[in-house]
Amino acid sequence: MxxxxxxxxxxxxxxxxxxxxxxxxxxxMFAWMNREALAETTRRGEAVYWSRSRxxxxxxxxxxxxxxxxxxLRMDCDNDVLLLRVTQLGHDPSIACHTxxxxxxxxxxxxxxxxxxxxxxxxxxxxxx
Amino acid sequence: MxxxxxxxxxxxxxxxxxxxxxxxxxxxMFAWMNREALAETTRRGEAVYWSRSRxxxxxxxxxxxxxxxxxxLRMDCDNDVLLLRVTQLGHDPSIACHTxxxxxxxxxxxxxxxxxxxxxxxxxxxxxx
Numbered sequence: 001m002x003x004x005x006x007x008x009x010x011x012x013x014x015x016x017x018x019x020x021x022x023x024x025x026x027x028x029m030f031a032w033m034n035r036e037a038l039a040e041t042t043r044r045g046e047a048v049y050w051s052r053s054r055x056x057x058x059x060x061x062x063x064x065x066x067x068x069x070x071x072x073l074r075m076d077c078d079n080d081v082l083l084l085r086v087t088q089l090g091h092d093p094s095i096a097c098h099t100x101x102x103x104x105x106x107x108x109x110x111x112x113x114x115x116x117x118x119x120x121x122x123x124x125x126x127x128x129x
Numbered sequence: 130m131x132x133x134x135x136x137x138x139x140x141x142x143x144x145x146x147x148x149x150x151x152x153x154x155x156x157x158m159f160a161w162m163n164r165e166a167l168a169e170t171t172r173r174g175e176a177v178y179w180s181r182s183r184x185x186x187x188x189x190x191x192x193x194x195x196x197x198x199x200x201x202l203r204m205d206c207d208n209d210v211l212l213l214r215v216t217q218l219g220h221d222p223s224i225a226c227h228t229x230x231x232x233x234x235x236x237x238x239x240x241x242x243x244x245x246x247x248x249x250x251x252x253x254x255x256x257x258x
Contacts, residue, residue, distance in 0.1 A: 003242055018147050018156055025154025027147055030210040042238070073238040077226050081159040083234045097206050105212045109171070109202040113132055 004035050008080040014050060017082045021094065022071050028088060028096035029104040031058075038082070045070050047084055064098070064127045066090035093121060100124050133164055137209040143179060146211045150223065151200050157217060157225035158233040160187075167211070174199050176213060193227070193256045195219035222250060229253050 007015055014032040021028050031049040033041065037057055040048040044059075047068035051058035061067030072085035088094035097104040099120060106118035136144055143161045150157050160178040162170065166186055169177040173188075176197035180187035190196030201214035217223035226233040228249060235247035 001241065003238065006243055016145060016159065018159065020156055027149055027156065027212055030145065030147065030205060074234040075236040075238070075243055076159060076233040077228050077230075077235065078233075079236075081233075083156055099206050101206075104205040104207075104210075105203040106206065107204040107208075109132065109204070112130065112171075114135055114204055 001039070004038065006079055007038075007075065007082075008078065009035070010080070014052075015080060015082055017049065017084060019047065019068065019084045019086055019096070021088055021096075022085045023087070026103050027105055028068075028086070028094075028102070031060075033082065041070060041084075042073065047086060061090060064090065064095075066095055066127070068096075091122060095121050095127070098124060098127075100127055130168070133167065135208055136167075136204065136211075137207065138164070139209070143181075144209060144211055146178065146213060148176065148197065148213045148215055148225070150217055150225075151214045152216070155232050156234055157197075157215070157223075157231070160189075162211065170199060170213075171202065176215060190219060193219065193224075195224055195256070197225075220251060224250050224256070227253060227256075229256055 013034050017031050017033050019029045034050040037048045037050045047060045049058045067089045068086040070084055070086050074083040088096050100122045101118045106116055107114045108117045142163050146160050146162050148158045163179045166177045166179045176189045178187045196218045197215040199215050203212040217225050229251045230247045235245055236243040237246045
């Protein structure tokens with residue numbers, strides 16, 4: 001499809017994806033998609049990434065129930081980065097991170113060290129039971 | 130420095146960086162840093178990236194005047210992506226994109242095509258004069 005060809009896929013056939021929560025504006029996570037993952041995302045209306053560690057499509061929420069409903073898909077000026085605006089489903093308050101936190105970006109730099117500054121909302125043992 | 134060693138740099142010695150505007154929550158841009166760029170960013174309190182196209186440090190705003198004051202630096206759960214929260218300086222309303230737009234993510238997917246949906250706030254010819 002033409003709109004898929006407009007994207008500048010990297011040497012591994014992937015594109016970086018930033019996922020932002022629609023209501024809060026919070027950046028929830030960062031992941032990768034290949035052509036198939038992106039086509040699936042637009043077909044389903046839910047985020048489907050390419051898992052580099054597992055080497056397969058990853059329908060976000062397939063194990064945790066924490067699916068992401070996609071409201072908007074954007075591309076940057078260089079056609080090589082995507083931005084998803086989503087509703088994070090499956091838990092209230094919302095959980096995007098596999099550690100059970102709201103956002104994956106829970107470590108804050110303070111005076112030369114990293115500190116975990118967001119609470120665990122649900123234990124990973126309960127999420128991935 | 131220990132906090133720099135905590136980061137999982139990729140095979141090119143880089144880490145992806147998402148830059149978000151503090152007040153609006155808008156995702157402004159996506160770029161890369163190497164160790165030196167990140168050390169410079171924390172030292173200056175302004176965003177310094179690694180320009181892959183130019184192969185050198187890039188103090189954002191050095192040509193455009195559109196510097197980014199860094200308020201917060203975060204790292205994700207896998208220690209391989211950074212999130213900067215910044216004030217975008219140099220123009221009101223703020224411009225982060227080299228095309229003269231507020232955000233680099235100005236192309237929206239609509240029914241199988243990409244559409245530029247954000248206005249050019251200042252022409253690139255005026256920015257890079």
